[in-house]
Amino acid sequence: xxxxxxxxxxxxxxxxxxxxxxxxxxxxxxxxxxxxxxxxxxxxxxxxxxxxxxxxxxxxxxxxxxxxxxxxxxxxxxxxxxxxxxxxxxxxxxxxxxxxxxxxxxxxxxxxxxxxxxxxxxxxxxxxxxxxxxxxxxxxxxxxxxxxxxxxxxxxxxxxxxxxxxxxxxxxxxxxxxxxxxxxxxxxxxxxxx
Amino acid sequence: xxxxxxxxxxxxxxxxxxxxxxxxxxxxxxxxxxxxxxxxxxxxxxxxxxxxxxxxxxxxxxxxxxxxxxxxxxxxxxxxxxxxxxxxxxxxxxxxxxxxxxxxxxxxxxxxxxxxxxxxxxxxxxxxxxxxxxxxxxxxxxxxxxxxxxxxxxxxxxxxxxxxxxxxxxxxxxxxxxxxxxx
Numbered sequence: 001x002x003x004x005x006x007x008x009x010x011x012x013x014x015x016x017x018x019x020x021x022x023x024x025x026x027x028x029x030x031x032x033x034x035x036x037x038x039x040x041x042x043x044x045x046x047x048x049x050x051x052x053x054x055x056x057x058x059x060x061x062x063x064x065x066x067x068x069x070x071x072x073x074x075x076x077x078x079x080x081x082x083x084x085x086x087x088x089x090x091x092x093x094x095x096x097x098x099x100x101x102x103x104x105x106x107x108x109x110x111x112x113x114x115x116x117x118x119x120x121x122x123x124x125x126x127x128x129x130x131x132x133x134x135x136x137x138x139x140x141x142x143x144x145x146x147x148x149x150x151x152x153x154x155x156x157x158x159x160x161x162x163x164x165x166x167x168x169x170x171x172x173x174x175x176x177x178x179x180x181x182x183x184x185x186x187x188x189x190x191x192x193x194x
Numbered sequence: 195x196x197x198x199x200x201x202x203x204x205x206x207x208x209x210x211x212x213x214x215x216x217x218x219x220x221x222x223x224x225x226x227x228x229x230x231x232x233x234x235x236x237x238x239x240x241x242x243x244x245x246x247x248x249x250x251x252x253x254x255x256x257x258x259x260x261x262x263x264x265x266x267x268x269x270x271x272x273x274x275x276x277x278x279x280x281x282x283x284x285x286x287x288x289x290x291x292x293x294x295x296x297x298x299x300x301x302x303x304x305x306x307x308x309x310x311x312x313x314x315x316x317x318x319x320x321x322x323x324x325x326x327x328x329x330x331x332x333x334x335x336x337x338x339x340x341x342x343x344x345x346x347x348x349x350x351x352x353x354x355x356x357x358x359x360x361x362x363x364x365x366x367x368x369x370x371x372x373x374x375x376x377x
Contacts, residue, residue: 081330088308088332089242095333176233 028191030060036190047179053085069117078108098174105132131170158190195375198266202371210259217252222347246306250315253299272368294346301339308332
C-alpha cells in the first residue's frame with residue numbers, strides 16, 4: 001500500500017466521520033429492555049369514563065442533540081398483538097376483525113419526517129403513522145422531560161407526546177358510541193445514548 | 195328405573211343425555227349469535243355472561259355424567275348382530291363425543307380466565323382461574339373453542355342420524371331405550 005492510498009483513505013474516513021456528525025445528532029435507543037418507555041392509549045367508555053390500555057411490545061430509536069434539536073428523528077415500531085387493556089376477553093375482541101385485525105396487520109409504526117422545537121422543551125413532531133395497514137401523516141406535540149447522566153455510566157433523555165387518532169381514519173368503524181370515535185395515544189419514552 | 199339395566203338406560207342417564215344435548219346445541223347457537231352482536235346491542239354483555247354461566251354448569255353435568263357412567267353398568271348393544279366394525283365405530287364415536295365435550299368446555303374456560311379473572315356463574319358462585327397462563331391464551335383457545343364447537347356439533351349430528359338409522363332402518367331399540375325408561 002503506498003502513501004497516497006493511505007492518505008486518501010484517511011481523508012475519506014475523516015470526511016465520513018464529518019458527514020456523520022453533521023447529518024446525525026446523538027443516537028438513542030429507546031429503553032424497552034429496562035421498560036422505561038410506554039405506549040398507552042385511552043378511549044372514552046360510553047362517554048362516562050376513560051378506558052386505559054397499552055401496547056407492551058414495541059421498539060424504537062431516535063436522534064437528538066440539544067444543540068441541534070431540529071435535526072432530531074424518531075422511529076417507533078409497535079407490536080399490535082401486544083395490546084393489553086387488563087381484560088383478556090376485551091383484548092381478544094380488540095385484536096379481532098372488529099378492531100385491529102392483528103392477524104393481518106400485526107405491526108404499527110411511526111416514522112418522523114420533521115421535528116421542530118418551539119422552545120427548549122417543546123416540539124411539534126410530524127411524521128407518518130401506520131396502523132391497520134393505513135398510513136397517515138400526523139402531527140403532535142412532544143415535551144422533553146429531562147436529560148442527563150444516569151447513575152450507571154450511561155446518558156439518557158426522555159420525551160412525552162400525545163395525539164388523538166380518529167378510529168375510522170384507520171379502518172376501525174365498529175360502533176363504540178358517539179363519545180368513542182377517537183382514541184388518545186400517549187408515548188412516554190426514555191432513550192439511552194448509544 | 196333410576197339406574198341402567200342390561201337392556202336399557204335408566205332415568206338419570208336419559209335425563210343427563212338429553213339435557214346436555216339440548217344445552218350443547220343451545221350454547222352453540224348462542225355462541226354463534228353473541229359474537230355477531232355489536233356494542234350497543236342490549237344483549238351484548240348478557241349473552242356472554244349467560245354463555246359462560248351455562249357452560250360452567252354444563253361442565254359440572256359432564257363430570258356427574260362421567261361419574262354416573264363409571265359407577266353404573268352399561269346396557270348391552272342394542273343390536274347383537276351388528277358387525278364388529280360397527281360396534282367399534284360406535285365405541286370410538288361415543289368416546290370422541292366425551293373428549294370433545296371436555297376439551298370444548300376446557301377451552302372456553304381458558305378464554306375467559308386468561309387474565310386471571312374468575313368466571314361468575316349466574317353471580318351465585320365463581321369458577322377461579324388457573325394460577326398461570328400462556329401468551330395470547332385468549333386468542334389461541336378462542337380459535338380452538340370455535341373449531342371444537344363445530345366438530346362436536348357435526349359429530350353429534352352424525353350421532354343423531356346414526357340413532358335414526360338404527361330406529362328406522364335396522365328397526366332396533368337403540369333410540370327408544372334412550373327415550374323411555376323400561377319397566
